[in-house]
Amino acid sequence: MRFTIHSFYSCFLCFLCWTAPNVILSQSNQTQEEITNQQVLIQQKTRIPACHQEPFFGHYKGTLNIYKSANEVGMTATMEIIFGKPITTPPTEKNLNPQLRYPFIIKYDGDIRHYQLVADAHNPNNLYIDEMNGIHIDASFFNNTLFSEFTVLNSTIYSSYKFFGDSIQFTLTSQRTQPKSQNKDTLHIVPRFNTIDGKITGYDTTEIPAVKSFPIQSYQTATLVRTPNAAPSQGRIDRLHYFPSTFVTARNVDVWLPSDYNPEKKYGVIYMHDGQNLFDGNSTWNHQEWGIDESVAAYNSSISSTKKNQTDSSNSDLSPKTEYIVVGIWNDGVNRHSNYFPQKVYESLTAKEKAAIMEAKRQNQSDVFHNPINSDDYLKFIVYELRPFINKTYSTHKDPAHTVIGGSSMGGLISMYAICEYPGVFGTAACFSTHWPGIFEMKNNPIPDAMVRYFKKNMPNRINHKILFTHGTEGLDALYGPTQKRIDQIMAKSGYEIDKYLVDGTFLPGNWKTQVDQGLGHEESTWQKQFKDNAAFLLTPPPLTKDPNEIGY
Numbered sequence: 001m002r003f004t005i006h007s008f009y010s011c012f013l014c015f016l017c018w019t020a021p022n023v024i025l026s027q028s029n030q031t032q033e034e035i036t037n038q039q040v041l042i043q044q045k046t047r048i049p050a051c052h053q054e055p056f057f058g059h060y061k062g063t064l065n066i067y068k069s070a071n072e073v074g075m076t077a078t079m080e081i082i083f084g085k086p087i088t089t090p091p092t093e094k095n096l097n098p099q100l101r102y103p104f105i106i107k108y109d110g111d112i113r114h115y116q117l118v119a120d121a122h123n124p125n126n127l128y129i130d131e132m133n134g135i136h137i138d139a140s141f142f143n144n145t146l147f148s149e150f151t152v153l154n155s156t157i158y159s160s161y162k163f164f165g166d167s168i169q170f171t172l173t174s175q176r177t178q179p180k181s182q183n184k185d186t187l188h189i190v191p192r193f194n195t196i197d198g199k200i201t202g203y204d205t206t207e208i209p210a211v212k213s214f215p216i217q218s219y220q221t222a223t224l225v226r227t228p229n230a231a232p233s234q235g236r237i238d239r240l241h242y243f244p245s246t247f248v249t250a251r252n253v254d255v256w257l258p259s260d261y262n263p264e265k266k267y268g269v270i271y272m273h274d275g276q277n278l279f280d281g282n283s284t285w286n287h288q289e290w291g292i293d294e295s296v297a298a299y300n301s302s303i304s305s306t307k308k309n310q311t312d313s314s315n316s317d318l319s320p321k322t323e324y325i326v327v328g329i330w331n332d333g334v335n336r337h338s339n340y341f342p343q344k345v346y347e348s349l350t351a352k353e354k355a356a357i358m359e360a361k362r363q364n365q366s367d368v369f370h371n372p373i374n375s376d377d378y379l380k381f382i383v384y385e386l387r388p389f390i391n392k393t394y395s396t397h398k399d400p401a402h403t404v405i406g407g408s409s410m411g412g413l414i415s416m417y418a419i420c421e422y423p424g425v426f427g428t429a430a431c432f433s434t435h436w437p438g439i440f441e442m443k444n445n446p447i448p449d450a451m452v453r454y455f456k457k458n459m460p461n462r463i464n465h466k467i468l469f470t471h472g473t474e475g476l477d478a479l480y481g482p483t484q485k486r487i488d489q490i491m492a493k494s495g496y497e498i499d500k501y502l503v504d505g506t507f508l509p510g511n512w513k514t515q516v517d518q519g520l521g522h523e524e525s526t527w528q529k530q531f532k533d534n535a536a537f538l539l540t541p542p543p544l545t546k547d548p549n550e551i552g553y
Helices: 007-011 032-046 292-305 336-340 343-347 351-358 375-393 410-421 447-458 475-479 481-493 524-539
Strands: 058-067 073-083 087-089 099-108 111-120 127-130 136-142 145-152 155-164 167-179 189-193 200-205 211-227 236-243 251-257 268-272 324-329 403-408 428-432 466-472 512-517
Touching: 058 167, 073 167, 073 211, 099 236, 236 375, 251 292, 268 292, 268 375, 268 524, 292 324, 292 524, 324 375, 336 375, 336 410, 343 375, 343 410, 343 447, 375 410, 403 410, 403 524, 410 428, 410 447, 410 466, 428 524, 447 481, 466 475, 466 481, 466 524, 481 512, 512 524
Parallel strands: 268 324, 268 403, 403 428, 428 466, 466 512
Antiparallel strands: 058 073, 058 211, 073 099, 087 099, 099 111, 111 127, 127 136, 136 145, 145 155, 155 167, 167 211, 189 200, 236 251, 251 324
């Protein structure tokens, strides 16, 4: 039997090393209080076992070698494995003991699969892979290596994961097998090694049913190295690896939480695009960062220290001030421009203009668009998939007044589009270096005019929304001034006002601000300064007025 390139997915699973908890939730006649107390104790002892909080969780990347003969690689592919922290599930009628469920993800080139490795919290040697579709795959662990086997038709696929600190040696083989018994007992898998080069040459079983094995049909190996996560200087990050979506490609999402995050409190939420550039310059492509963690932590500290989780007496018409968490949504690289370009603006162009836009080039002559524009789907992903998950998982305010969306360049553009398309979800938009040209050529470019027409018709209600624009004067930012002035005129005609002082010295906070920084350019250091400058403006909520379009979840 010949296997396709994707056949090994059926038996992928991740490494597990833990200490079994000593507490077992018995099925005797316990009182509800005793059961509750024991469940709490189980949660405390099994949620993050001490022996593997850090050593093996993470994101591993490498190259998969697929052999066409014993010594010749036929093709290669990129491979990633992500190991998530465990979730403890309580006992059920089917599973009398609590279970540890370890989310893990396998990415092979563009294909992403989500699984769970499941272990009995009482007997950690009892484990299997849950493919999330009702199929379970047997697994065993010994000698710092995890093994699995999966039989399909007349062939069996074996995989192994050998762990060496911050790397994994992955091996997969498939071979034709013939059962000697119909007994359904679990197999105990033992590999056979070549004594010369140490490679796995096959597997034996030490329990019924034994199988008759034939020569190996395929052989694949990969050495995967763990990549560092962003390390914020303030607070901590929960990384949601390759968050799945029915609207757009899966992507990482970083959730920044303050160091004193308290699930008993309610937090506002800042949704930021290009999330991989927000927190740690050591992990970004240009070694720059926004420093969002420092800016938001400082704002949170000011709110907490003055106990301003209530309406300001000086601004009694405003919503209660609160602390914030940050949701950094990664771009997926190749589709960034397609995800961030306002779709309805594009659709308002003529057929000839659309065709010209889709042929646009960057300064290095690479294509701007690699796929059709789908920013409406990108916003649906945020509003209908990511946001409900965030609100369910973390303790958040769900109203628009405490929901901010922001980004830079194309991220600023999609943020402005988002507050217009979903005024019942987002109360504030932070638009840094908004890329009004849409592409990288101004000559005969119809996009700025189309932008102005769209935003003139779709500006959200000034009563319960706030909008910030910033840009510099160097590099790409030198292109933005003329269109920004036209947008500013629309803002003023729509009733938006900037901060001002009355003759008697009374301060009236505005709901719109445009900041131009002379000499600054199109880079994270600029946006870091501008976010810090405007944190109080952005994070002081607009009036708590019910929007008729508000989405409550």
